[in-house]
Amino acid sequence: MRKKLLEYKNIAAQFHTIEGTTNTLNDIDLTIYEGMSLGIVGESGCGKSVTSRLPIRLLPEPMFKVTKGEVIYHRDGKPFDVMKAKQNGKEINKIRGKEISMIFQEPMSSLSPIHTVGSQMVELIRQHSDMNKKQAKEHAISMLERARVPRARDVFDDYTFQLSGGMRQRVMIAMGISCSPRLLFADEPTTALDVTIQAQILGLIKDVQREQNMALVLITHDLAVVANMVDEIAVFYLGYIVEQGSTDQVLKTPKHPYTKALIESIPTLHTDQALKPIKGSIPDPYSKITGCPFWKRCDKVTDKCRQEVPPFVTHENDHKVRCFEA
Amino acid sequence: MDYNSTPLVQVESLQMHFSMKGGAFSRRQGTIKAVDGVNFKVYPNETFGLVGESGCGKTTVGRAILKAMQPTGGKVLYNSKNGETIDLVPMTNKEIRPYRQEIQMIFQDPYSSLSPRMTVQEILEEPLRLAGHTNKDFLYQKAAEMIQQVGLRSSHLMRYPHAFSGGQRQRIGIGRALITNPRFIVADEAVSALDVSVQAQILEILSELKAKMDLSFLFISHDLSVVKYLCDRVGVMYLGRIVEVADTDALFKDPLHPYTEALMHAIPDINEREIRSDILAGEIPDASNPPSGCAFHNRCKYAKDKCKNEVPALRDFISTFNGKEIFRQSACHFVEEIYLQSNDKEII
């Protein structure tokens, strides 16, 4: 029996801005179990990043508002409703950075340019533990080593701008795991990196996850990136989860037209299949769409699709799909 | 492809060195050799791909050819419409102006590449106006034709760029580049900023228009998969130099340079479930302080002593591929030992 770690229960959320209101998340139902690895895949505006920031309340409230549902964080067998807590209160701060941590696409935006790598790590570690300065330093260096940072002791005293992009991402990973989190969100951790560095960093994330025995949620727009990284994949489109299942289910036997089209539209190096572009473009987030979020770009559209949002149906072997035709 | 015809563009030992005059507090001083002796040819109606990781100088090559930057050395020979071959490098801006409509560029960022203050019509007409056309009916007609060519409607001409999505903007950017009937296009990461589901559309449009309008492309990208899809021939760059050139199929089936091999190996495959253990280690070296000898030797699994001391030249080879003899180039000291079979030969 897998133990639940984090649950999104029928979440609906909106962003209110001067330009209008966007339905950022719609009916998101997702459970993350202890030690699992999940890939969230989707294109711009699909709500994948918002999903990762929701449980640690990193979103600009009240511009961002959860209108329905709850986010339950399970700790020591006790459920804790994240949305009911105060945004920057004690309870959230305990979870944020310690029990659930994040690594971002551009490490520079979350690392301070005016402090050394070491001082930032020590501060973070001491905030979440009762180590003294010396212990914290040793712990930080061991974490840098675990993130395969060469010459960890020297890098400890470097400023972040002195490091290369790949090295910054390693430092970011070292920080992310320094408080032994139970869950690590990695939001496009390799999008800004070169392919050879990307391969290194992905391997590192996978190793670290195994060593730390933590749950991993890898967020990306690139299906190939998650293929060898995760056990399960959830495909997002316009704030909906359109398909969810094991990596093989989603990549080998996709049931949702969007997933299928996405796989066929990516040029790949390793096969010789012809490209099949998905028609149309991702709708403007402010436009109101009735029915299935994908019907305007779908080949198999029916009248029903235009009027009703398809339910998220569980097929054999826990393969979930949001499509009438599946 | 007819490789015996006159190349449309011929880049000869192109060089772009930046001198760094660091201040009193700067640790870095010296020269960055962003592009250091690059040679390649682009033939008529060919798409030549230039791939490499960040800092390899691929973008600089593109900008130097277009004279958006003044190269510090080398030649860019362009075979113009009226048949003469000119060297763009020593020419002044004024002297190049007549040829501008024959050489155009497609940019990476579909947002910053269209002026937010101009309608789509004004954007499309701009290159024609700059080429000296003033007749309003003619301009409108060309713009209307072009916008349909790239898959939008003439009713969109009155709109401003903010009315369009990234993919549609990129179509407009392509329209602007093609409206003067150019012969040579430099496309710098033309699909990198787009969502994956839209990328394929733009790639389609590009290859469709290439055939229709008799275009030649220099397609610069970091994405090998995209290059594989679109290009006829590919040059792989590493730290300011070209390390391998070959027909696309041959390059991706059996590369002749360890870097190309490693680069391909690093790309994740949707059908693989295990992390590869033998991925390329190390980082791209600092261009201001490149390794001695072969710039790749410190990351290369085949490296020997010779690689540390001698800079390898880009050598020509005749290789058998799919039963045909093809011409290709590689800058590795040990091509013969590592890759070549007995029936392949080197030509010098």
Place this chain on the structure above:
Amino acid sequence: MTSIYNLDKNGMEENLDIQDQDNEIFYASKKRLMWLRFKQHKVALFSAIMIIFFYLVAIFAHFVSVQDINSFSAKYTYVAPTEIHFTDDQGNLTRPYINNIIRKLNMETLEFEYTAGDQVYPIRFLHRGYSYMFLGLIETDIHLMGVDEGAALFLMGSDKLGRDIFSKVVHGARISLSIGLIGVFLSLVFGTVLGGISGFYGGKTDTLIQRLIEILMSFPSIPLWMALAASLPPHWSPVVVYFMITVILSLIGWTGIARVVRGIVMRLKEEKYTEAALLSGAGNFYIIRKHLLPGSTSFVIAHATLSIPAMIIAETSLSFLGIGLRPPVVSWGVLLQEAQSITVIANYPWVLYPAGFVIAIVLFFNFLGDGLRDAADPYMNRA
């Protein structure tokens, strides 16, 4: 290949349906989008209306004012603001009226004390008072309001020579508000030209202009103004002094605008659409006219609006210190000269009214400038 292209074409047709719910926003120019965003900024909109109102009052100063600012009366020195009544003795609503003023000498303090009498003087609108030239063209004696002979309407009290402070504030607005506009206009000219050259050409020209700006900025402004203002010959007519003061203010003021313009020009020069034009053979003049100027005007206007208040405050401070404008010219700073002594402020606090107007107009300009800046670039303050 062709079949895929056809599919793509069909795809576009479908796709266009999404974006083809013909929204006027799609056709909205940058200017119009700015206006739409600006409208959302209620405080800025209100400030804009108030600023327009202030300028209208300044233009029609004679019409709005109650008393000729050059006349004085020994009968009414330092009279407190007149109380306006809206109800009669029985508490019924009537048209607004005031009472006459009775002056009595307090034998203990030896000061005049004013109390309200019991005669009723209704406030008359479009009242005939002193005669003036309407907009400098037509002679007339119609004023917005006034009372009949026998009483005096001091909305904001009177000063030591018995002059109506309200009327003086209204007239002072002419100088105080126009000095900001003219000063900023001059700064704008210097700033745009020098900042533009600096940003466009870069290199040595840029370094030279930036050093000049740094030198100018490193001067402490108040002493510099004082020195420059003190060097103006005392026999110059008030109009010339007024003009010279604005020149002095803008000599310093242009530096800020020049830096903003330089930054914008450098950014626009890097934009890919500018590069696209260059690569199509555009010359410098074309780039400046088609891309740099249209791209920078909105920012420059927003920034200029934000620097008007500084000009107004500078003029007020100079005049308050007695080295800017001098009587008989009326400006808010000149008016505040009266409030230099603590005994005057303690006994006759209404002489501080002009300061309230300075604060109000400065706030309004700041709000308006903020609104314009946000509308010009809604993404600047995000992240």
